[in-house]
Amino acid sequence: MTAGPAYPRPRADADNRHFLDEWREGRLALQACSSCGHKFFYARPLCPNCWSDGLTWISAKGEGEVVSFSLIYRPNDPAFLGEVPIALAEVRLTEGVALLARIVDANPASIRTGMRVGLLPKAEAARFPLPAFRPKGA
Amino acid sequence: MNRSIGILGYGQSVYVKKTDRTLFSFFAEVARQALTSANLSKGAIDGLAVCSFELPPDNAVTLAEQFGISVSWAYLGTAGGAGPVASVINAIRAIDAGHARTVLCIAGDNYDVAGHYRLMDNFNRALKNYATPHGFGGANGLFGIVQRKHMETYGTKREQLGRIAVGQRASAMLNDNALLRARLTLDDYMNARVIADPIHLYDCVLPCSGAEAVIVGALDRAPKGKGVRVLSGYERHNHPPGEVAPLRGGWELFRDALYRDAGYGPADMDFVQAYDDYPIMVAIQLEDLGFCKKGEVGSFLERHSFAWDGSLPLNTGGGQLSCGQSGAGGGMIGLVEAVRQLRREGKGRQVPTARRGLVSGYGMVGYGHGLSTSSVILECVQ
Numbered sequence: 311m312t313a314g315p316a317y318p319r320p321r322a323d324a325d326n327r328h329f330l331d332e333w334r335e336g337r338l339a340l341q342a343c344s345s346c347g348h349k350f351f352y353a354r355p356l357c358p359n360c361w362s363d364g365l366t367w368i369s370a371k372g373e374g375e376v377v378s379f380s381l382i383y384r385p386n387d388p389a390f391l392g393e394v395p396i397a398l399a400e401v402r403l404t405e406g407v408a409l410l411a412r413i414v415d416a417n418p419a420s421i422r423t424g425m426r427v428g429l430l431p432k433a434e435a436a437r438f439p440l441p442a443f444r445p446k447g448a
Numbered sequence: 449m450n451r452s453i454g455i456l457g458y459g460q461s462v463y464v465k466k467t468d469r470t471l472f473s474f475f476a477e478v479a480r481q482a483l484t485s486a487n488l489s490k491g492a493i494d495g496l497a498v499c500s501f502e503l504p505p506d507n508a509v510t511l512a513e514q515f516g517i518s519v520s521w522a523y524l525g526t527a528g529g530a531g532p533v534a535s536v537i538n539a540i541r542a543i544d545a546g547h548a549r550t551v552l553c554i555a556g557d558n559y560d561v562a563g564h565y566r567l568m569d570n571f572n573r574a575l576k577n578y579a580t581p582h583g584f585g586g587a588n589g590l591f592g593i594v595q596r597k598h599m600e601t602y603g604t605k606r607e608q609l610g611r612i613a614v615g616q617r618a619s620a621m622l623n624d625n626a627l628l629r630a631r632l633t634l635d636d637y638m639n640a641r642v643i644a645d646p647i648h649l650y651d652c653v654l655p656c657s658g659a660e661a662v663i664v665g666a667l668d669r670a671p672k673g674k675g676v677r678v679l680s681g682y683e684r685h686n687h688p689p690g691e692v693a694p695l696r697g698g699w700e701l702f703r704d705a706l707y708r709d710a711g712y713g714p715a716d717m718d719f720v721q722a723y724d725d726y727p728i729m730v731a732i733q734l735e736d737l738g739f740c741k742k743g744e745v746g747s748f749l750e751r752h753s754f755a756w757d758g759s760l761p762l763n764t765g766g767g768q769l770s771c772g773q774s775g776a777g778g779g780m781i782g783l784v785e786a787v788r789q790l791r792r793e794g795k796g797r798q799v800p801t802a803r804r805g806l807v808s809g810y811g812m813v814g815y816g817h818g819l820s821t822s823s824v825i826l827e828c829v830q
Contacts, residue, residue: 318569320577350690352578352815358690378600378693380592381645382585386565390583395645398582398589400597400692400816408692410593410816412582423600439581 315389319439326353328367336432338370338441340407351409372429374403374443381418397421401443415444449709450544454667454829455536455676457486458787461556463627463658463772471502471558471659472514478661479515479552486663487671488550493517493663495548497535499525499555499776501567511554521548525776528811529723530683530820531555532660532780537681537824539664549665556659557775564655567775574815587725587813588644588652593693594817595646595728601695602743606646608750609727610637612762613650613769615754616724620766622756622796627654627772650769651726658774660784667829675829676790679804680709683822691817697810698821699736707738710804710825714738717825718802719761719789721782723810724768729818733808737823756797764789764797779809783824790828803828 322330329352332339342349343357344364356363379399382390390396397413399421413421414430427443429435435442459481461474475498483490496519498508506514508522521542525531532555539551559567568586570576575584584590598604614634620626632650640649667675682705684698707713714737722733731745739760740748754762765771765785768778788794789802809822 317583318580320581326577352574378593378597380585380589380596380647381642382583382589382592383641383645384588384643385583385585386569386580387583393583396583396585396589398584398593400593410579410582410584410590410692423596440578 315392317389317439318387325355329353332369333435333441336430336435338372338429339367340370340405341365342368349405349407351407370403370405374401374427376413376421376423376425376427377402377408378423379413379421401427411440412438412442413444414442449540449678449680451677451679452667453540453543453664454670454678455662455787456665456670457482457484457488457663458784459485459661460625460784461658462625463656463774465627465654465656466560467558467657469558469657471500471556474556474558474657474659475511475554476515478554478556478659482552482661482663488663490517492550493552494519495521495539495542495551497523497525497539497551497553499531499535499779500557501775502557502559519548521551525555527683527685527820527822528776528813528818529725529779530809530811530822531776533681533783533807533809533822533824534683536662536664536678536783537683537822540678543664551664552661553664554659554661555780556777558657559655559775560657561655572814575813578815585644588647590693590813590816591726591728592644592647594695595726597693598695598728598732599646602746604731604746607634607638608746609651609731610634611749612724612727612730612754613637615758616763616767617770618755619764619797620770623765623771626766626770627656628770647726653725653768653773653778656772656774658772658777660777660780662780662783662787670829674791676787677827677829679711679825679827680706681824682706683820685820693816695732696736696742697732697818699733699808699823702823703736703738706823706825712804712825717804717806719764719786719799719805721763721786721805721807723779723782723808724763725773725778725810729810730762733810737806737808756794756799761799764794764799779811782807786826790826
């Protein structure tokens with residue numbers, strides 16, 4: 311199904327299955343609460359704002375900006391050793407939701423706070439177990 | 449907080465990088481030491497609190513089985529590095545409510561660097577599913593994000609944060625139990641290899657094996673001059689909710705109550721034992737606990753020195769940054785050092801003026817940051 315390194319993968323469960331299926335299509339699915347409208351990441355059984363379990367899925371535009379980031383030279387899993395440093399960022403989506411995600415297709419030294427990033431297109435998304443971003447215009 | 453109840457004794461194991469010893473063997477060693485230090489025998493223990501990542505599937509009750517003791521109160525910490533300080537707060541309340549008379553609080557783990565990586569990859573469902581698949585580098589990667597945000601938001605500099613690591617190492621050189629005892633200069637700190645930029649080597653703790661313990665009970669049972677009163681104590685979990693990498697923690701919510709209950713302020717603390725998984729988190733604790741304003745810790749760090757004989761004695765045994773992080777034991781190392789100082793048993797690193805001090809915990813890393821915070825203010829019983 312996917313080529314590339316044997317990255318550790320998230321465990322699919324009832325909460326996140328739709329999110330994982332969507333990412334295989336290159337889309338980033340967020341949850342939105344039917345009761346209070348709160349949008350959030352990562353996939354959960356309850357709205358953390360109002361505790362409703364009436365949750366729907368929305369597809370994020372896939373655009374955001376780097377809030378802060380770390381360049382990781384010592385990843386835990388050896389699957390990542392061939393591509394250090396791993397650029398792990400807090401990304402704030404235009405929907406207002408923040409998440410942790412890798413910034414790829416970028417010279418690590420060029421990554422900056424405030425940089426605009428977009429979701430990887432589907433063809434490249436397949437390589438990564440979770441939504442990853444690249445600089446806008448890359 | 450009932451001021452007639454406090455800490456009667458303490459124990460600390462030797463820290464080792466690798467070991468064939470069992471976790472229970474470390475626990476027994478520190479429990480024995482703590483009993484000796486409190487001048488009590490095993491039969492006196494009727495309450496047991498334990499904080500340990502490697503303990504499951506065992507727990508506080510099965511530890512009682514291993515120890516061959518019968519207890520009327522059992523507590524299993526779930527707040528990571530904030531758990532041990534929280535366990536002492538809860539032990540005092542349990543004794544005050546009559547659930548137990550003498551509580552043994554233990555914290556520790558027996559693992560190494562590889563074991564620490566395995567722990568972080570499986571720490572909780574959010575990290576396992578949404579951080580591990582990114583190659584997140586464990587806590588280093590997450591706190592790299594926090595530190596960069598603090599540096600870029602407030603202008604905090606690495607050479608300011610480095611003063612924490614350098615000061616603590618000067619104290620560790622006088623602690624036989626510390627794993628890292630070679631002198632550390634600010635140049636060493638600045639030029640160390642990068643781990644998870646902006647986190648470098650001397651921002652990180654060395655995962656190791658070891659354990660810590662204290663005994664909580666009525667202070668009139670303490671050996672003469674050796675009791676330690678807990679003036680105030682609070683814990684807070686999941687503050688602020690919903691943020692990935694906040695520059696503040698639960699300390700900011702209970703700070704005012706902590707000092708009000710104690711009857712003292714930050715300037716009255718003769719030392720601080722702050723949870724030091726990273727210098728940036730010590731810095732954030734100093735802000736949230738009112739030693740300086742939010743965002744101003746950089747200049748505060750420049751104005752002060754942090755060795756045992758510095759202007760603000762900080763983690764006076766060397767802390768986790770120099771002693772090593774014995775898993776959940778890292779949440780009790782500061783508490784035990786505080787008790788040692790207040791009993792005037794600090795030997796070569798005794799803070800001459802030590803009458804009272806603050807101990808702070810932090811832990812349970814979730815999706816981006818530690819969820820749990822705890823603090824106590826301690827005072828020696830004259």
